Amino acid sequence: MSGAEKIDVTVTEIVPVNELVTRFKFERTDGGLLPTFSGGAHTVVEMKDGDITRLNPYSLMSDPMDQNAYTISVRRDDEGRGGSLFMHQKVSVGDQMVISYPVNLFSLDLRAKKHLFLAGGIGITPFLSQIKQCERLGGAWELHYACRNEALGSYVDELTSKYPYEANVYYDDQKQAIALEGLLNGQPIGTHVYVCGPKGMIDWVRATAEKLGWPRETVHYEEFLAPQPGKPFEVKLAVSNKVVQVGEDESLLEAMEREGVDAPYLCRGGACGQCETRVIDYSGNFIHRDHWLEDDEHASGEKIMPCVSRFEGKTLVLDR
Amino acid sequence: MTIQFNEETFRDDYTFKNSDWAIQRFPFPFHEDSYMYSVNMEQHRGGPEGSIYEKRFDVDEHYVAEMRDRAMVLADDPLRCQSLPHMTLAGWDLLELIMVSKSEDYPDLFELHRDGDQWRWVNKPLGIDDTFTFLDETTLPYGPMEYITRQAQGDFCVLDQRDDNLWMDAGTVTTQADWSLDFDIGMNFFEWHAPVPLAHEKGIFVRALKFLLNIQQGAPARRLNWTMTVNPLLDTSPENYHKWGVQKTTLTPENIGQKQHLRVELQTFFRLPRSNALVFPIRCYLCNFDDLMTMPKWGRRLHRVIRDLPEELATYKGFIDNRPMMLDYLSKFDDGLPTSPGIWPERETEPALNT
Numbered sequence: 281m282s283g284a285e286k287i288d289v290t291v292t293e294i295v296p297v298n299e300l301v302t303r304f305k306f307e308r309t310d311g312g313l314l315p316t317f318s319g320g321a322h323t324v325v326e327m328k329d330g331d332i333t334r335l336n337p338y339s340l341m342s343d344p345m346d347q348n349a350y351t352i353s354v355r356r357d358d359e360g361r362g363g364s365l366f367m368h369q370k371v372s373v374g375d376q377m378v379i380s381y382p383v384n385l386f387s388l389d390l391r392a393k394k395h396l397f398l399a400g401g402i403g404i405t406p407f408l409s410q411i412k413q414c415e416r417l418g419g420a421w422e423l424h425y426a427c428r429n430e431a432l433g434s435y436v437d438e439l440t441s442k443y444p445y446e447a448n449v450y451y452d453d454q455k456q457a458i459a460l461e462g463l464l465n466g467q468p469i470g471t472h473v474y475v476c477g478p479k480g481m482i483d484w485v486r487a488t489a490e491k492l493g494w495p496r497e498t499v500h501y502e503e504f505l506a507p508q509p510g511k512p513f514e515v516k517l518a519v520s521n522k523v524v525q526v527g528e529d530e531s532l533l534e535a536m537e538r539e540g541v542d543a544p545y546l547c548r549g550g551a552c553g554q555c556e557t558r559v560i561d562y563s564g565n566f567i568h569r570d571h572w573l574e575d576d577e578h579a580s581g582e583k584i585m586p587c588v589s590r591f592e593g594k595t596l597v598l599d600r
Numbered sequence: 601m602t603i604q605f606n607e608e609t610f611r612d613d614y615t616f617k618n619s620d621w622a623i624q625r626f627p628f629p630f631h632e633d634s635y636m637y638s639v640n641m642e643q644h645r646g647g648p649e650g651s652i653y654e655k656r657f658d659v660d661e662h663y664v665a666e667m668r669d670r671a672m673v674l675a676d677d678p679l680r681c682q683s684l685p686h687m688t689l690a691g692w693d694l695l696e697l698i699m700v701s702k703s704e705d706y707p708d709l710f711e712l713h714r715d716g717d718q719w720r721w722v723n724k725p726l727g728i729d730d731t732f733t734f735l736d737e738t739t740l741p742y743g744p745m746e747y748i749t750r751q752a753q754g755d756f757c758v759l760d761q762r763d764d765n766l767w768m769d770a771g772t773v774t775t776q777a778d779w780s781l782d783f784d785i786g787m788n789f790f791e792w793h794a795p796v797p798l799a800h801e802k803g804i805f806v807r808a809l810k811f812l813l814n815i816q817q818g819a820p821a822r823r824l825n826w827t828m829t830v831n832p833l834l835d836t837s838p839e840n841y842h843k844w845g846v847q848k849t850t851l852t853p854e855n856i857g858q859k860q861h862l863r864v865e866l867q868t869f870f871r872l873p874r875s876n877a878l879v880f881p882i883r884c885y886l887c888n889f890d891d892l893m894t895m896p897k898w899g900r901r902l903h904r905v906i907r908d909l910p911e912e913l914a915t916y917k918g919f920i921d922n923r924p925m926m927l928d929y930l931s932k933f934d935d936g937l938p939t940s941p942g943i944w945p946e947r948e949t950e951p952a953l954n955t
Contacts, residue, residue, distance in 0.1 A: 284816040285819050316874055317817070317873050318875060318876040321876075344873075344874065381816055381817045384876045390760070497762070546816070552814075
């Protein structure tokens with residue numbers, strides 16, 4: 281079986297946070313306790329949308345020590361393939377759903393003397409559980425959170441009223457921006473920096489930290505990519521001896537699963553490396569979108585991450 | 601069943617012994633008539649009733665004596681138990697995992713009563729009844745990892761996970777097959793495995809690390825490993841090599857059946873929830889050759905495995921000098937008949953030794 285262990289849950293609360301973001305609360309359907317987890321962990325939510333089963337990862341934002349319920353926040357993506365729209369439009373309180381055990385690809389480095397959190401937009405969610413973990417266990421932290429405008433600043437009020445000294449908020453429409461160089465230069469030795477947000481923000485933080493001499497292992501980032509739609513293509517699976525058509529709105533991984541091929545996965549967002557697949561033969565171009573493979577591996581034509589990457593061309597044969 | 605705990609020692613007069621029950625459930629590690637390294641992992645979710653695989657943390661007749669031996673090792677050498685400062689949360693994770701597992705799996709021996717952060721832990725075999733505050737170290741006599749591993753058989757390595765690697769940042773290691781926590785503390789997965797022959801070339805460690813990094817909450821894994829030990833010694837550490845190394849030269853054709861032990865490690869792997877660390881319990885089982893030979897299948901197979909083992913492995917496992925004497929003994933239990941696949945002794949169906 282692929283992916284993490286599953287938990288049957290019931291949706292017990294749905295709260296619109298703002299125009300784009302809605303919060304969902306899950307409790308175990310059998311009334312038992314949920315596993316504790318570590319701040320920064322995500323769960324993969326199964327969505328049965330007609331004939332399609334979508335599996336989307338969402339960061340857990342609730343208190344990691346609270347075993348009664350998990351909460352996630354879902355940002356509506358009108359341009360996406362429909363996972364977030366399904367959550368917003370088709371899920372109601374009382375619905376039964378299946379989620380995965382917590383998986384953490386963005387955990388705190390507990391050696392850190394201080395945790396510096398940099399969030400962009402919906403990238404705030406993993407920090408909400410990490411902040412609760414720090415507060416419970418006494419870790420020093422500071423948050424810098426960039427939002428588009430006040431109306432879309434999810435959880436800003438809660439953060440600034442509870443943590444007026446630690447939480448700093450910046451609004452794009454008021455031309456406010458994180459003064460990154462000064463912020464990084466002012467940190468005490470032993471600080472670790474964590475960034476979650478759009479790709480541009482992650483690249484900016486990583487490049488700036490590197491330029492300022494931050495050790496690579498003190499800079500942590502997480503960006504879940506949603507698989508993007510693309511032109512349909514055909515793939516031959518050598519091990520399972522199948523030819524599979526990948527549709528416009530599904531990922532290569534989803535197409536394999538639809539055909540009953542047990543392909544490994546964890547994050548489904550190009551970050552964890554679990555679904556890495558060897559390419560046996562190809563004639564065409566890869567559209568690599570993952571964060572896992574190195575540039576030379578992308579160029580080699582030998583590997584693909586089927587959760588987010590696609591292919592355009594005549595022949596693609598995979599070792600799966 | 602109620603376990604009758606043995607009164608026995610793992611040093612000096614070596615009164616350690618296995619009951620018939622313990623021999624039958626001994627984890628014989630060879631599933632075929634030859635051996636080579638592999639990432640022989642499987643899920644750790646129970647197993648046949650009464651087998652060492654059945655419970656999350658196996659408790660057997662040696663429990664009380666093993667814990668007494670551990671206390672003696674720690675009294676002589678406190679560095680056998682170390683936890684770097686960032687690993688305290690993982691220690692609490694481990695304490696919770698063991699207390700919850702043992703109280704659920706052995707309710708007649710262990711009890712855990714939780715009221716919020718106020719916990720009461722009852723360990724009947726060791727006569728412990730303690731009340732403490734979860735996540736408050738000042739309410740326990742030791743740090744959380746040391747406290748609970750003084751009450752659990754086997755060694756425990758608590759591995760921090762970061763930078764796509766595992767780090768030996770905490771552990772209690774008193775029953776080890778010739779490696780040292782004090783030497784390895786702070787090392788990463790490739791560093792602490794550097795001395796192992798052949799496996800690096802085979803890419804074993806790259807694949808093993810990838811597997812371990814992806815072990816998730818609720819899905820523990822396990823494998824068996826093995827070596828050879830003369831006398832039923834739990835503490836075969838580099839620190840005490842001067843005491844036990846020389847004992848390997850005391851083997852004679854007359855005493856080998858009693859003195860030579862097959863040493864098997866049940867290695868399990870659990871993701872720890874609050875810290876995202878990985879705990880790697882290494883549980884040691886010992887069985888002497890005479891007892892092993894009571895299972896015809898094991899007699900035939902052990903002879904073939906030891907005979908055909910590559911020289912590098914016999915050297916690394918420390919029995920190259922004694923191998924000829926072992927083979928003289930073992931060959932008497934190999935009549936050339938085929939063996940059935942798998943590790944189980946198959947006492948009902950495997951033919952008796954043809955003499």
